[in-house]
Amino acid sequence: MNFFDLREFSDNALIETDICIVGSGTVGLSIAKEFAGTNVDVLVLESGGLKTEEQTQKLYDIESVGDLRIINQENLRRRILGGSSSVWTGRCAPFDEYDFEYRDWIQYSGWPIDRRELDPYLERAGEYLGLGPHCYNEKLWQQFKVNPPKPSLNQQFLEPVFWQFSKSPSDPNTSVNFGRDLAFPKAPNINLLLHANVIHINTNAEATQFKSVEVSTLEGKKGLVQAKVLVLGCGGIENARLLLASNRLISQGLGNQHDLVGRFLMDHTLYVLGHFDPEDADRVRDRFGFYWLDNEKGRHTYLHGVSLSQEIQRSEHLLKCHAYIEEYDLPDDNPWVSMKRLKSTLKSTLKSRKISQTTKQDAQVLISNFGDVSRGLHRRIMKHRPQLSRARRIELHCMLEQLPDPNSRIKLSQARRDSLGIPISEIDWKISDLERQTALKMGQLIVQEFPLLNLPVPHLSPWINNEENWKNYFGEKAHPTGSTRLSTNPKVGVVDTNLQVHGIAGIFVAGSSVFPTSGAVNPTLMIVALSIRLADWLKATLFKQHSAQATESKLFPTLKESYIKPPATSREGAPIKIGLVGAGQRISEMYWPILRHQAENYEVVGFTTQSEHRAREFASKTGISVFSSPAELVQQQNPDFLISCVASTFNEATLMNLLDLQVPILTETPLAWSVTGGGKILKKAAINQTKLAVAEQFPFLPLEQFKQQLIAAGIFGDIYAAHNDFSSYRYHGIAQLRRYFKGKPISVRSVDYGFGVDPHYYRSQPQWSNIQWQMGTVTFDDRAVFFHHYSDHYAVSDLCFPQTIRLYGKSGTMVDYDVRYFNQHSGRVEMVKAIRKENGSGNLVSIEASLPDVGTITWENPFAAHPFTDEQIAVATILKAMALSVSTGTSPLYTAEDFLTDISIMQALHYSAQRNGAEITLPFNEIAQKALVVVKNRLKK
Numbered sequence: 001m002n003f004f005d006l007r008e009f010s011d012n013a014l015i016e017t018d019i020c021i022v023g024s025g026t027v028g029l030s031i032a033k034e035f036a037g038t039n040v041d042v043l044v045l046e047s048g049g050l051k052t053e054e055q056t057q058k059l060y061d062i063e064s065v066g067d068l069r070i071i072n073q074e075n076l077r078r079r080i081l082g083g084s085s086s087v088w089t090g091r092c093a094p095f096d097e098y099d100f101e102y103r104d105w106i107q108y109s110g111w112p113i114d115r116r117e118l119d120p121y122l123e124r125a126g127e128y129l130g131l132g133p134h135c136y137n138e139k140l141w142q143q144f145k146v147n148p149p150k151p152s153l154n155q156q157f158l159e160p161v162f163w164q165f166s167k168s169p170s171d172p173n174t175s176v177n178f179g180r181d182l183a184f185p186k187a188p189n190i191n192l193l194l195h196a197n198v199i200h201i202n203t204n205a206e207a208t209q210f211k212s213v214e215v216s217t218l219e220g221k222k223g224l225v226q227a228k229v230l231v232l233g234c235g236g237i238e239n240a241r242l243l244l245a246s247n248r249l250i251s252q253g254l255g256n257q258h259d260l261v262g263r264f265l266m267d268h269t270l271y272v273l274g275h276f277d278p279e280d281a282d283r284v285r286d287r288f289g290f291y292w293l294d295n296e297k298g299r300h301t302y303l304h305g306v307s308l309s310q311e312i313q314r315s316e317h318l319l320k321c322h323a324y325i326e327e328y329d330l331p332d333d334n335p336w337v338s339m340k341r342l343k344s345t346l347k348s349t350l351k352s353r354k355i356s357q358t359t360k361q362d363a364q365v366l367i368s369n370f371g372d373v374s375r376g377l378h379r380r381i382m383k384h385r386p387q388l389s390r391a392r393r394i395e396l397h398c399m400l401e402q403l404p405d406p407n408s409r410i411k412l413s414q415a416r417r418d419s420l421g422i423p424i425s426e427i428d429w430k431i432s433d434l435e436r437q438t439a440l441k442m443g444q445l446i447v448q449e450f451p452l453l454n455l456p457v458p459h460l461s462p463w464i465n466n467e468e469n470w471k472n473y474f475g476e477k478a479h480p481t482g483s484t485r486l487s488t489n490p491k492v493g494v495v496d497t498n499l500q501v502h503g504i505a506g507i508f509v510a511g512s513s514v515f516p517t518s519g520a521v522n523p524t525l526m527i528v529a530l531s532i533r534l535a536d537w538l539k540a541t542l543f544k545q546h547s548a549q550a551t552e553s554k555l556f557p558t559l560k561e562s563y564i565k566p567p568a569t570s571r572e573g574a575p576i577k578i579g580l581v582g583a584g585q586r587i588s589e590m591y592w593p594i595l596r597h598q599a600e601n602y603e604v605v606g607f608t609t610q611s612e613h614r615a616r617e618f619a620s621k622t623g624i625s626v627f628s629s630p631a632e633l634v635q636q637q638n639p640d641f642l643i644s645c646v647a648s649t650f651n652e653a654t655l656m657n658l659l660d661l662q663v664p665i666l667t668e669t670p671l672a673w674s675v676t677g678g679g680k681i682l683k684k685a686a687i688n689q690t691k692l693a694v695a696e697q698f699p700f701l702p703l704e705q706f707k708q709q710l711i712a713a714g715i716f717g718d719i720y721a722a723h724n725d726f727s728s729y730r731y732h733g734i735a736q737l738r739r740y741f742k743g744k745p746i747s748v749r750s751v752d753y754g755f756g757v758d759p760h761y762y763r764s765q766p767q768w769s770n771i772q773w774q775m776g777t778v779t780f781d782d783r784a785v786f787f788h789h790y791s792d793h794y795a796v797s798d799l800c801f802p803q804t805i806r807l808y809g810k811s812g813t814m815v816d817y818d819v820r821y822f823n824q825h826s827g828r829v830e831m832v833k834a835i836r837k838e839n840g841s842g843n844l845v846s847i848e849a850s851l852p853d854v855g856t857i858t859w860e861n862p863f864a865a866h867p868f869t870d871e872q873i874a875v876a877t878i879l880k881a882m883a884l885s886v887s888t889g890t891s892p893l894y895t896a897e898d899f900l901t902d903i904s905i906m907q908a909l910h911y912s913a914q915r916n917g918a919e920i921t922l923p924f925n926e927i928a929q930k931a932l933v934v935v936k937n938r939l940k941k
Contacts, residue, residue: 001032001036001184001187001190001191001192002188002190002191002192003191003192003194004191004192004193004194005049005193005194005195006193006194006195006196006215006216006217006221006223007195007217007219007221009221009223010888011221011222011884011888012222012223012224012884012885012887012888012890013222013223013224013888014223014224014226014888014889014890015043015193015223015224015225015226016225016226016227017041017042017043017191017225017226017227018040018041018042018227018228018229018543019031019035019040019041019042019043019227019228019229019230019231019538020043020045020213020225020227020229020230020231021042021043021044021045021230021231021233022045022198022213022230022231022232022233022234022242023044023045023046023083023232023233023234023235023238024044024045024046024081024082024083024178024179024192025082025083025084025085025178025233025234025235026083026084026085026178026233026511026524026527026528026531027231027233027234027510027511027527027528027531028044028046028083028178028231028233028234029044029082029178029179029182030125030128030178030182030528030531030532030535031231031233031510031531031532031534031535032044032184032187032190032192033128033182033184033190034532034535034536034539035189035190035535035539036184036187036189036190037187037189038189038539038543039189040189040539040543041189041191042189042190042191043191043192043193043225043227044190044191044192044193045193045196045198045213045215045225046079046080046081046083046192046193046194046195046196047059047079047195047196047197047198047234048078048079048080048081048194048195049080049081049194049195050080050081050179050194051080052078052080053079053080055218055419056079056080056195056218057078057079058418058419059079059197059418059419059420060077060079060238061416061418061424062237062424062425062426062427063413063415063416063424063425063426063427064427064429065426065427065428066408066427066428066429066430067429067430067431067471067474068471068472068475069427069429069475069476077235077237077238080179081179081192081194082177082178082179082180083178083179083234083235084235085175085176085177085178085179085524086177086179086180088166088175088524089165089175089522090129090165090166090167090174090175090176091163091164091165091166091303091522091524092126092129092131092163092164092165092166092522092524092525093136093161093162093163093164093521093522093525094118094122094134094136094521094525094526094529095115095519095521095526096115096136097115097116098310098320099111099115099320099517099519100113100114100115103313103314105317106319106403106404106517107404108264108404108406108492108516108517109404109516109517110516110517111486111516111517112486112487112488112497112516113486113497118526118529118530118533119134121529121530121532121533121536122134122525122526122529124529124532125525125528125529125531125532126525128176128182128528128532129166129175129176129524129525129528130166130167130168130169130175130176130181131164131166131167131300131525132164132293132295132297132300132302133293133295133300136161136162136163136164137160137162138160140162140291140293140302143293144291144292144293144302144384145384146291146383146384146385149287151452151453151454153306153449153453154449154452155309155311156309156311156312157308157309157311157312157445157448157449158306158307158308158309158445158446158449159306159307159308159309159310160304160305160306160307161304161305161306161307161322161324161521162302162303162304162305163302163303163305163324163521163522164293164300164301164302164303165300165301165302165303166524167298167299167300167301168180168181169181172298172299193215195217195218196215196216196217196223197215197216197217197218197420198213198214198215198234198242199214199215199216199245199420199421199422200213200214200245200246200248201213201214201230201242201243201246201254201507202214202246202249203249203254203504203507205249207249207250207254207503207504208503208504208505209504209505209506210227210229210230210504210505210506210507211226212224212225212226212227213225213227213230216420218419218420222890224888224889224890224891227506228506228542229506229508229538229542230506230507230508231508231509231510231534232484232507232508232509232510232511233509233510233511233531234511235480235511235512235513236265236479236480236481236482236483236511236512236513237410237425237427237480237483237513238425239483239484239509239511239513240261240262240410240425240483240484240513241262241410241412241422241425243255243256243261243484243494243501243509244256244261244262244410244411244412245412245422245423247742247743248742249744250743250744250781251742251743251744251780251781251782251784252782254501254504254507255484255494255495255501255502255503255504255507256494257490257502257503258490258491258492260406260485260492260493260494261483261484261494262409262410262411262483263406263407263408263409263483263485264404264405264406264408264409264482264483264485264516265408265409265410265427265428265429265430265480265481265482265483266402266403266404266405266408266480266481266482266515266517266518267402267429267476267477267478267479267480267481267518268399268400268401268402268476268477268479268481268518268520268522269399269400269402269431269435269439269474269475269476269477270397270398270399270400270474270475270476270477271397271398271400271439271461271463271473271474271475272395272396272397272398272461272473273323273396273397273398273439273442273443273446273458273460273461274395274396274443274446274458274459274460274461275393275394275395275396275458275459275461276394276395276396276456276458276459277456277459278390278391278392278393278394280456281391281394281456282388283454283455283456284325284394284396284450284455284456285325285327285388285394286388287304287453287455288304288305288306288324288325289303289304289325289385289386289388290302290303290304290385290386291303291304291385292384292385292386294384301386303324304324305322305323305324305325306322306323306324306446307320307321307322307323307520308320308321308322308438308441308442308445312441312445316441317434318434318437318438318441319400319401319402319403319434319435319438319520320400320401320438320519320520321398321399321400321401321438321439321441321442321520322398322399322520322521323396323397323398323442323446324396324397324399325394325395325396325397326394326395326396326397327389327391327393327394327395328391328392328393328394328395334365334389334390335365335366335369335372335373335376338361338362338363338365338366339362339366339373341358341362342359342362342363342366372387372390375387375388376388376389396446396458398439398442399477399520399521400435400438400439400520401438401517401518401519401520402431402432402435402481402518403432403434403435404482404485404516404517404518405430405432407428407430408428408429408430409427409428409483410425410426410427410428410483411425411426411428412424412425412426413425413426413714414426414714414717414718414810414811415714415717415811415824416714417712417713417714421712421713423714429476431471431474435474436470436474439474440464443460443464446458447460461473477522479512479518479522479523480512480513481512481513481515481518481523482512482513482515482516482517482518483513484501484509484513484514485513485514485515485516486499486514486515486516487516490502490503493516494509494514495508495509495514498534498537499514499530499534508534508538510527510530510531510534511527511530511531512526512527514530574603575599575600575601575602575603576601576602576603576640576641576883576886576887577603577605577637577638577639577640578595578602578603578604578605578639578640578641578642578643579604579605579606579607579608579630579633579634579637579639579641579642579643579663580604580606580607580608580624580642580643580645581607581608581609581630581633581642581643581644581645581646581654581658582607582608582609582643582644582645582646583607583609583611583614583615583617583618584609584611584614584645584646584647586645586668587607587618587643587645588618588621590871590872590875591643591645591875591879592604592622593868593872594866594868594872594875594876594879595879596622597866597867597868598863598866598876601880601883602879602883604622604624605624605625605633605637605639606624606625606626606627606633606636606637606639607619607624607625607626607627607633608626608627608628608629608630608632608633609626630642630657630658630661631661634661634663639663640664640883640886640887641663641664641665641666641691641882641883641886642658642661642663642664642665642666643665643666643667643695644658644665644666644667644668645667645668646668648668648669648670648673651667651668651670651671651672652671652672652673652677652680652681655667655671655672655681655692656680656681656684659681659684659685659688659690659692660688662688662689662690663690664690664691664692664693664882664885664886665690665691665692665693666693666694666695666878666879666882666892667692667693667694667695668694668695669694669695669696669731669732669899670731670899670903671692671694671896671899671900671903672903673903674903674907674926675900675903675904675907675924675926676926678896678899678900678903679900681896682896682897682900685896691885691886691892692895692896693878693881693882693885693892693893693894693895693896694892694894694895694896694898694899695875695878695894696731696732696735696878696894696898696899696902697871697874697875697877697878698728698732698733698735698736698874699735699736699739699893699894700874700877700878700893700894701870701871701873701874702836702844702847702859702861702870702873702874703816703817703834703847703870704736704739704874705859705877706834706847706857706859707740707807707814708739709857709858709859710812710814710819710849710857711740711809713854713857714811715809715811715812715819715821715851715854715857716807716808716809716810716811716812716813716814716821717809717810717811717812718742718782718784718809718810719740719741719742719784719807719808719809720783720784720785720808720809720810721784721785721786721787721808722737722740722741722786722787722805722806722807722808723786723787723789723804723805723806723808724736724737724786724787724788724789724790724805725789725802725803725804725805725806726789726790726791726794726800726803727803727804727805728790728805729790729791729792729794730790730792730906731899731902731903731905731906733788733790734778734788734902734905734906735894735898735899735902736805737778737786737788737805738778738786738901738902738905740786740807741780741782741784741786742782742784743780743781743782743784744780744781745778745779745780745781745901745905745922746779746780746781746921746922747778747779747919747920747921747922748776748777748778748779748905748908748909748912748919748920748921748922749776749777749912749917749918749919749920750774750775750776750777750788750908750909750910750912750913750917751774751775751776751912751913751916751917752772752773752774752775752913753772753773753775754770754771754772754773755770755771755773756770771791771793771794772791772792772793773789773790773791773794774788774789774790774791774909774910774913775787775788775789776788776789776909776912776913778905778909788909804816817833817834817835817836817847818831818832818833818834819831819832819833819834819849819851820832821851823852823853823854824853825853826852826853830851830852832849832850832851832852833849834847834848834849835847835848835849839864841867842867843861843864843865843866843867843868844861844864844868844870844873845860845861845864846858846859846860846861846864847859861873862877862880863876877893878892878893878894881893904922904923904924905922905924907924907926908920908922908924
């Protein structure tokens with residue numbers, strides 16, 4: 001297996017693989033191991049590194065708004081190689097056939113797969129987990145080589161239950177840590193990328209096919225992973241969170257067409273039924289304690305407990321519940337610790353003939369506890385069971401199945417985002433009254449049955465008689481389950497029986513989040529078994545054509561090319577080569593100053609124009625060579641990309657010709673003045689496989705970039721409205737406003753108004769005696785809306801005021817540089833003005849706002865060393881992104897598809913106004929709308 005670290009890659013690296021797995025825990029490395037040694041390339045993405053990192057762990061922050069979750073997140077989940085397998089207790093057991101059955105008193109119970117189908121996968125999972133025989137019933141007594149305990153349980157009420165403990169091959173005293181113990185020494189096709197946080201999952205436009213995942217380090221270095229298959233294996237909470245947060249295309253998130261992602265959140269409810277007096281607890285510990293099983297693979301440890309019988313569950317309509325012994329407060333003078341230490345130091349003591357003070361103390365502890373040691377040795381040698389160490393507190397714990405409740409759920413926080421800009425998980429976990437009824441029944445049966453087994457009765461916990469505050473005594477077991485549940489029906493589940501997200505080919509989810517019910521045993525064995533089952537299905541279907549043995553990894557060279565090296569298409573230390581198409585005012589006054597000031601990054605290798613006068617003038621001014629045609633320029637200079645900047649009326653024809661050269665193009669807006677024309681350009685670009693980006697600078701002005709930081713920080717909450725008050729017009733304003741929203745535009749309305757004015761006030765356009773206003777609204781699929789008011793006349797009069805962009809969110813607003821937001825800590829609205837900071841040369845350095853109880857949010861100008869205007873900063877930003885795009889294969893800031901969306905909105909606004917404000921749905925049908933306008937005009941006549 002090959003290890004990489006995204007922090008050491010070139011920014012915006014493109015990584016291609018066959019299977020991309022998110023998470024290096026039990027799911028991720030189990031699936032990876034199944035593909036080890038094949039010629040299927042596997043990339044495992046891990047958020048953390050080789051050690052626990054505080055800032056990475058903070059990405060797991062949650063908001064708990066439901067029933068109390070008492071376990072600290074540090075103890076729940078780990079972002080580190082191996083995931084939470086680095087901290088688990090190792091307790092394992094499979095679900096039984098009863099767990100898979102439909103129970104008519106438990107709505108949403110039942111699994112759509114057969115439990116017996118999983119036996120071979122459970123066997124294989126046991127090998128990964130270092131387990132003994134796949135046996136969890138009373139057949140174990142024979143394998144333990146002991147007689148079954150007497151008297152027997154009355155299985156009308158209580159049934160025996162067993163767990164066994166994972167054993168690491170590197171340290172038999174600890175559980176398997178997948179990051180440490182699952183080695184792939186001969187698997188060059190398995191690659192692991194550390195510090196790679198998934199920030200978005202991308203699909204095709206219809207959200208029916210997986211395309212790629214975007215990753216980022218905490219420092220902001222980005223990458224794009226393209227794969228045939230994506231497997232989410234990052235836990236019962238994060239699996240749902242990632243699907244919900246991948247909402248650029250569909251506002252409700254991926255796989256969430258029926259509002260099911262994040263619902264049915266279960267755990268295992270844990271409670272203390274009671275405690276035993278230490279002096280007579282040995283009888284309970286002897287019967288319901290630990291057992292050893294020795295075989296050719298060494299010693300395996302099992303724990304015996306009791307479960308509510310199926311008969312009781314059926315007759316009284318209860319949930320599953322298991323009870324087991326827990327021991328606490330071992331004394332400091334533990335003779336078994338002293339014995340172990342004496343054994344390890346015996347050789348050195350005999351050799352040196354010197355007895356240390358520690359050795360003397362250990363010997364004294366053994367002598368003073370001779371009776372306990374003798375009884376313990378008898379148990380170990382004669383009964384083949386571990387000794388009963390003295391403990392000051394012995395408790396009877398119960399672990400409950402939870403009711404699958406659609407109102408127990410994970411949502412995205414409206415108020416808080418992590419340091420990557422992703423909303424943290426808001427967890428509304430619910431404990432049901434049925435769980436209390438089940439727990440009470442378990443307590444009643446323990447009190448009833450234990451005396452019949454010659455066992456003491458525990459002192460019951462106070463919650464038994466506390467009907468009001470009983471939930472305060474119940475907590476979670478750190479097994480989040482069910483948030484992307486398995487179902488054949490997409491209306492009641494998120495993934496199908498092959499763990500593929502309903503309706504999205506190529507996205508799979510594995511782990512406890514797919515469990516339809518939680519059972520009452522620890523989930524790890526089931527998680528690994530289902531992961532192996534998924535790996536087998538992928539090998540038998542999507543990767544059936546791949547040979548069994550690997551020859552060499554396709555992914556490894558791809559990774560190497562991006563690893564601490566410049567992009568493959570750039571020369572070592574050489575700037576990006578650019579060719580200019582056009583030499584007019586925009587090139588001279590906008591692009592040329594930017595390119596000249598950043599000569600270390602860009603080299604203009606030539607230009608072309610149809611105007612002889614401009615050719616002479618620009619060549620004289622810049623010293624750049626002129627070429628007779630773009631074809632000659634490309635042939636002789638081989639530029640990395642072209643900047644096309646011609647008169648807007650000629651842009652469509654120019655681009656259609658330039659696309660024949662098959663060189664990446666950055667073009668000025670508009671590509672075309674119609675959806676039909678823009679569509680032709682996009683189609684030709686796709687056929688020629690030519691990257692086409694658009695220099696739409698309005699969404700990337702400094703203030704706009706600062707706004708995006710505020711949005712990402714969650715200052716405004718979800719944006720529900722924006723208002724362009726004649727600040728930006730035509731497609732510029734549309735592009736600007738649309739970037740604030742997560743959803744997809746679905747409908748448009750607009751009306752036009754005309755006004756008579758004194759031409760004196762429009763000195764630059766004295767012929768204007770009438771002005772036209774267009775007042776439009778664009779509605780999104782998440783019910784957000786923007787109001788787009790513009791007029792060509794508005795920009796040329798000093799009387800037109802205030803020309804602002806207003807932004808409205810659920811917890812904050814912004815008008816120009818003024819920010820207002822609700823302070824969650826103080827409970828009041830804060831009013832802050834963002835400040836522009838300049839250096840001694842008058843260059844913009846930053847825009848920042850100091851927000852009470854939030855901190856200072858700063859946008860830093862990466863071009864502060866240069867005397868750029870705000871528009872030039874925006875264009876420089878687009879140029880930088882284009883250079884990265886052609887070098888690494890990532891997407892430019894504003895794509896031709898973005899332009900087509902915005903020109904569709906612009907045309908829809910126009911045709912809506914032509915039809916007196918009629919609603920027009922998107923995507924826009926130009927032919928149909930033209931026909932409707934013709935009909936309307938004829939009806940007028």
